[in-house]
Amino acid sequence: MRNSAEIDQALRRTSDAGEIPGVVATVGTSREVIYHAAFGRRDLSKDQPMTTDSVFWIASMTKAITAAAAMQLVEQEKLSLHEPIGKLLPDLANPQVLEGFGADGEPKLRPARTAITLLQLMTHTAGFCYDMWNDSMATYLEKTGTPSITTCKRAALRVPIVGDPGTRWEYGTNIDFLGKAVETASGQRLDAYLRDNMFAPLEMNDTAFKIRDSMRTRLVGMHVRGPDESLRPFPFELEQEPEFHMGGGGLYGTASDYLAFARMILNKGRSNGHQVLKPETVALMSQNHIGDLNMTKMKTAAPPYSNDVDFYPDMPKKWGLSYMINTAKTPEGRSAGSLAWAGLANSYYWIDPVRDIAGVIMMQVLPFADRKCLDVFAAFERGVYCHCKPSADENDVIN
Structure with missing residues (x-):
């Protein structure tokens, strides 16, 4: 050139x-x-x-590739951008919001006020975060013995959100759940x-x-x-x-x-x-x-x-x-x-x-x-x- x-x-x-x-x-x-x-x-x-x-x-x-895959399934009407994702992924049906920690150091959780959607997962507005950029989540993982997302263990996905869906942007593990949605909707493993x-x-x-x-x-x-x-x-x-x-x-x-x-x-x-x-x-x-x-x-x-x-x-x-x-x-x-x-x-x-x-x-x-x-x-x-x-x-x- x-x-x-x-x-x-x-x-x-x-x-x-x-x-x-x-x-x-x-x-x-x-x-x-x-x-x-x-x-x-x-x-x-x-x-x-x-x-x-x-x-x-x-x-x-990886995120943009997984999102493109999800959008192929949206085109096929196997996924919906706006329906509650809990209908497809039961683990996300009743999200809990981490509001801090009690005097005993235990996490304080409450039910989320709204449901999570596929669009919110794609835009990092669903409430999930990374412990790498969120002190409260880092503390939560330590207190509960929950593994970090990079271990690729299923237990790493069992975490609360840190804000009600749709209320703020926070970079996080949202697209890992998007990958699970691709698997469920397509019947194939993500790979x-x-x-x-x-x-x-x-x-x-x-x-x-x-x-x-x-x-x-x-x-x-x-x-x-x-x-x-x-x-x-x-x-x-x-x-x-x-x-x-x-x-x-x-x-x-x-x-x-x-x-x-x-x-x-x-x-x-x-x-x-x-x-x-x-x-x-x-x-x-x-x-x-x-x-x-x-x-x-x-x-x-x-x-x-x-x-x-x-x-x-x-x-x-x-x-x-x-x-x-x-x-x-x-x-x-x-x-x-x-x-x-x-x-x-x-x-x-x-x-x-x-x-x-x-x-x-x-x-x-x-x-x-x-x-x-x-x-x-x-x-x-x-x-x-x-x-x-x-x-x-x-x-x-x-x-």
């Missing part, structure tokens, strides 16, 4: 300087892939270079449903909950940034024989596979001759579904795993099904109304329908929202838009 040297330089410089171990980045339009490169190393404890087909834990980038209805038509051949042998040879190691800014390898792997597949964060995959998913969204649901989603479904998923509510700052309750998260703090952010939506143009050039989100180990994507651009950048570093990783992401995105024409016409590509 002509004139990609600026992007190459930014990514190579950061990895060569040891600020990140390695990175894979890729960009596409609705018509073609226009950038794909890898820099640095897969693992600082080994000599393997990063390659464009390297496999990452994509964590919460099988995604394989047949999402990965096969999109040719996402290196994306799965279970790391196959062919994927393991290309697996990127996890790293942790210490207080002195140094990086060290950190042994990490999700349970490979889980009690349930974590629809909110369980997938492993490549940057090119994820770009195939993002380009399907740009293409109004179409890819490789398959209509994966109807155009009107893609349009619906891309709209604000939290009304006057806003995405709020995610204050860390677990600093080793996440910093505070507050993307574009001066800009109201909305939520679609299920992506963050920026309401104004970003400093990097992303159009207002674009879709985006991320994975815990500092992988990120964005989909800009106005400019017909989607980008994916993957690293494997904790904690989340690492400043150096965010700087790399911003430099990459700025470089992409620097070489884009200002309108989404047929020439709107990096050149």
Whole structure:
């Protein structure tokens, strides 16, 4: 690709300087892939270079895929966005709200005032949270001996909500319940449903909950940034024989596979001759579904795993099904109304329908929202838009 040297330089410089171990980045339009490169190393404890087909834990980038699967079933009228989800998932029929803890340290619970819907699960307004960003839930898990969601144990799903459904946005385990809804409505386990209805038509051949042998040879190691800014390898792997597949964060995959998913969204649901989603479904998923509510700052309750998260703090952010939506143009050039989100180990994507651009950048570093990783992401995105024409016409590509 002509004139990609600026992007190459930014990514190579950061990895060569040891600020990140390695990175894979890729960009596409609705018509073609226009950038794909890898820099640095897969693992600082080994000599393997990063390659464009390297496999990452994509964590919460899983969410948009699970939501797209659920919307296929909405199209088939096997799921409903607005009906109480407790009709389908009895465990959610009578949600309890955590209101704090008594003098004896025991949790104080009350019945929720309204039922939970599928739409609320998709928009993180159902009331579920992550203990990583909620001190009260962290305390609840400790007091009750409830395992964390990343254990992929069924007991991890038996938790109260922290607010009445529909009353506020709070990032949480909602999409794991969405995955259970996909399983119940389809009659398939989530891994099988995604394989047949999402990965096969999109040719996402290196994306799965279970790391196959062919994927393991290309697996990127996890790293942790210490207080002195140094990086060290950190042994990490999700349970490979889980009690349930974590629809909110369980997938492993490549940057090119994820770009195939993002380009399907740009293409109004179409890819490789398959209509994966109807155009009107893609349009619906891309709209604000939290009304006057806003995405709020995610204050860390677990600093080793996440910093505070507050993307574009001066800009109201909305939520679609299920992506963050920026309401104004970003400093990097992303159009207002674009879709985006991320994975815990500092992988990120964005989909800009106005400019017909989607980008994916993957690293494997904790904690989340690492400043150096965010700087790399911003430099990459700025470089992409620097070489884009200002309108989404047929020439709107990096050149």
